[in-house]
Amino acid sequence: MDASRTRTTPRPLRTRLALPLCGLLLATGCSAAASGPDAGPGAGEREGTEARAAARATDSLQSDYQRVIKDVLPSVVQIQAGNDLGSGVVYDDKGHVVTNAHVVGDRKTFRVTTAHSEQSLAATLVSAYPEQDLAVIKLDAVPRGVKAAVFGDSSSVEVGQIVLAMGSPLGLSSSVTQGIVSATGRTVTEGSSGGGTGATIANMVQTSAAINPGNSGGALVNLDSRVIGIPTLAATDPGLGDSAAPGIGFAIPASMVKTVADQIIAHGRVTDSGRAALEITGRTVVDQEFKPAGVAVVDVKKGGAADKAGLRSGDVITRLGDTGITTITSLSEALAARKPGDRVKVTYTRGGDRHTADVTLGEQ
Numbered sequence: 001m002d003a004s005r006t007r008t009t010p011r012p013l014r015t016r017l018a019l020p021l022c023g024l025l026l027a028t029g030c031s032a033a034a035s036g037p038d039a040g041p042g043a044g045e046r047e048g049t050e051a052r053a054a055a056r057a058t059d060s061l062q063s064d065y066q067r068v069i070k071d072v073l074p075s076v077v078q079i080q081a082g083n084d085l086g087s088g089v090v091y092d093d094k095g096h097v098v099t100n101a102h103v104v105g106d107r108k109t110f111r112v113t114t115a116h117s118e119q120s121l122a123a124t125l126v127s128a129y130p131e132q133d134l135a136v137i138k139l140d141a142v143p144r145g146v147k148a149a150v151f152g153d154s155s156s157v158e159v160g161q162i163v164l165a166m167g168s169p170l171g172l173s174s175s176v177t178q179g180i181v182s183a184t185g186r187t188v189t190e191g192s193s194g195g196g197t198g199a200t201i202a203n204m205v206q207t208s209a210a211i212n213p214g215n216s217g218g219a220l221v222n223l224d225s226r227v228i229g230i231p232t233l234a235a236t237d238p239g240l241g242d243s244a245a246p247g248i249g250f251a252i253p254a255s256m257v258k259t260v261a262d263q264i265i266a267h268g269r270v271t272d273s274g275r276a277a278l279e280i281t282g283r284t285v286v287d288q289e290f291k292p293a294g295v296a297v298v299d300v301k302k303g304g305a306a307d308k309a310g311l312r313s314g315d316v317i318t319r320l321g322d323t324g325i326t327t328i329t330s331l332s333e334a335l336a337a338r339k340p341g342d343r344v345k346v347t348y349t350r351g352g353d354r355h356t357a358d359v360t361l362g363e364q
Helices: 013-033 043-075 254-267 305-309 328-336
Strands: 076-081 084-090 096-099 109-113 121-129 134-139 162-167 175-189 200-207 219-222 227-237 243-253 280-286 292-300 316-320 343-350 353-360
Touching: 043 076, 043 084, 043 162, 043 175, 043 219, 076 096, 076 162, 084 162, 084 227, 096 254, 109 134, 121 254, 134 254, 162 227, 175 243, 175 328, 200 227, 200 254, 200 328, 227 254, 243 254, 280 328, 292 305, 292 343, 305 353, 316 328
Parallel strands: none
Antiparallel strands: 076 084, 076 109, 084 096, 096 134, 109 121, 121 134, 162 175, 162 219, 175 200, 200 243, 219 227, 227 243, 280 292, 292 316, 316 343, 343 353
16 A cells, blocks of 8 residues: 555564663673773773663663653554555544545545554545645544644754654554654655555655555654654665665655645645646657657646746756756656745757746746
8 A cells, every 4th residue: 555565574663672782781791801900990880880871771762762652652543445554643633634645545435443442433535635645534433542643843853863653564553663864855756656646745754764565644753752754655776676675764744744734624625735836747758869858848837837938838848947857757856846936947948949948936
């Protein structure tokens, strides 16, 4: 069900927690060996103090993990859409649940299972927004013990932060994996095969926490028990036959999740995407060596951004600002980094001649 379609093996949380303990045992062993005159007075006592401090730090981190899991896991649910499984996060006390558009697919009704119950609950689709791979469904009834998650501030997310990914990987409900924020501000294009939406999503959070099929729509959480993103994709390695690239997962930032979910709940649809557009229909073209060489304009929306700038059907776009354009995907990624109303220079060819146009971007 997961748009990433990865096949990585979940990494148990306790594996990482054991690492500091292994280091502690090695340090203690070295201390025992340093028993000669070079050890010096008080050496064993100092090492014992350091060992106790390391143990306290490990206990503290473990307690943090357990506290966050206790806080957030009641807000994470498993979603069954037909024969497929995904995850979701309870968004408010009215039973709205946010998830990925590729999790809901073309279904309108769902069965939802909470962390503390085996009994499934009925839910219906409010609306999906495939362009950002987000959707909101609503529980027909809100049971006791289910609480809304608290969403954090995406702008405060920093590389190196410890995070936990919660969801239902491979159908294993209420599973937790851990890692760090590996990078921020990634622009990632989702595949369109196997149920993917083909969306190009900007400002994604990259994490080393394991993201597996079924994790999609779950929660990426910091140690303040704040949801900082919705896990959506895991990278694949074309050099390995598109098998999973371990430790490279992506989550839609909480700020975008809130923007989309709030609009869907208030209006039943997204009314302001905040996504820039040239307002054209295009296709990738290749050169004489059959290599991607630009985006041919198939159709121009009347009165849209490209139309106002003088672009027309048959033009081939080769550059947006300083970014070279070779495919539809590269054009989508270049636009994802901009906002409606931005002015940008578009380079294109027409009849073999090179031209430029200043375009005020529209909204997708």
